[in-house]
Amino acid sequence: MKVGLMFASSIYTTAEDCAAVVEVAEEVGLESLWAVEHVFVPETITSPYPYTADGQLAGVADAVLCDPVVWLAFVAGISRTLRLATGIMILPQRHPAYVAKEWATLDRLSGGRAILGVGIGWLEEEMEALGIPFAERAARTDESIAAIRSLWAGTSTVDGRFYRWGAMISNPRPSQPGAVPIVVGGHAPAAARRAARVGDGFFWPGNLSGRIHVPGEEDKFVAALRIMREECDRLGRDPGEIEVTSGGYALTDELLDELEELGVARVVVPSPPVSKLRARLEPLAELVRSRG
Numbered sequence: 001m002k003v004g005l006m007f008a009s010s011i012y013t014t015a016e017d018c019a020a021v022v023e024v025a026e027e028v029g030l031e032s033l034w035a036v037e038h039v040f041v042p043e044t045i046t047s048p049y050p051y052t053a054d055g056q057l058a059g060v061a062d063a064v065l066c067d068p069v070v071w072l073a074f075v076a077g078i079s080r081t082l083r084l085a086t087g088i089m090i091l092p093q094r095h096p097a098y099v100a101k102e103w104a105t106l107d108r109l110s111g112g113r114a115i116l117g118v119g120i121g122w123l124e125e126e127m128e129a130l131g132i133p134f135a136e137r138a139a140r141t142d143e144s145i146a147a148i149r150s151l152w153a154g155t156s157t158v159d160g161r162f163y164r165w166g167a168m169i170s171n172p173r174p175s176q177p178g179a180v181p182i183v184v185g186g187h188a189p190a191a192a193r194r195a196a197r198v199g200d201g202f203f204w205p206g207n208l209s210g211r212i213h214v215p216g217e218e219d220k221f222v223a224a225l226r227i228m229r230e231e232c233d234r235l236g237r238d239p240g241e242i243e244v245t246s247g248g249y250a251l252t253d254e255l256l257d258e259l260e261e262l263g264v265a266r267v268v269v270p271s272p273p274v275s276k277l278r279a280r281l282e283p284l285a286e287l288v289r290s291r292g
Helices: 015-028 068-078 096-110 124-129 134-153 189-198 217-235 253-261 274-289
Strands: 002-006 032-035 083-086 114-119 156-159 164-168 182-185 201-204 243-247 264-270
Touching: 002 274, 015 032, 015 068, 015 274, 032 068, 032 264, 068 083, 068 096, 096 114, 096 134, 114 134, 114 201, 124 134, 134 156, 134 182, 134 189, 182 189, 189 201, 189 217, 201 217, 253 264, 253 274
Parallel strands: 002 032, 002 264, 032 083, 083 114, 114 182, 182 201, 201 243, 243 264
Antiparallel strands: 156 164
């Protein structure tokens, strides 16, 4: 089981904090750091947040939300082994040509450590303020993923509803064989199907209650995995090709057993404050190591 830290770019927001988390995370053997994204947020949010029971997300207006690509590029320069991921980047808000260029560059400069986690977004006010119709976000995401892969593969021609260009080339290309893995994140059945159709991975964020499974939540996770695998069967794709990442909180042997039985390859836990890095991460790493 691989272990990463989620929300990292909103917790370690100075150069000193980034250096501290890199030092401890690499020392204890964590696998990855995961950045989050909002380019800006409304002073008053009316969109329901999908990962809390009451649909509220407290404190986001005051949170420091570093740009994920810039943050990961900085971390790439001071780290050696950590994988560099987004959980997630709101893909329909960004032009795919820039995404392809940024992530190929990050992958090249980090020695092939990038993981592009994408989602369709939930904050309608943010998206509409950027001029992206909220109702188009899923279709834009699908088209954008195809366009990014086209640019990474070689000479790219795109003739879609939202993006169009003829015979374009984008260099550098990703360093990883097969390009940067694209992980589709989300809680809805459509996200599970999208992971099966176009993803190298599926990221289930979990619930921000403090446990991965709350009453009714376990069934949703199992259902999402079943939907993903059924879509793979429909497409003739091996579901084993899709790496499953799950959000988690208080990890125990029992929970890790359950996640492994479900086919989860990676669990990402909330990032502790700098003052508690070693106290939180050393026992976590030891728990995983003790399982062999």
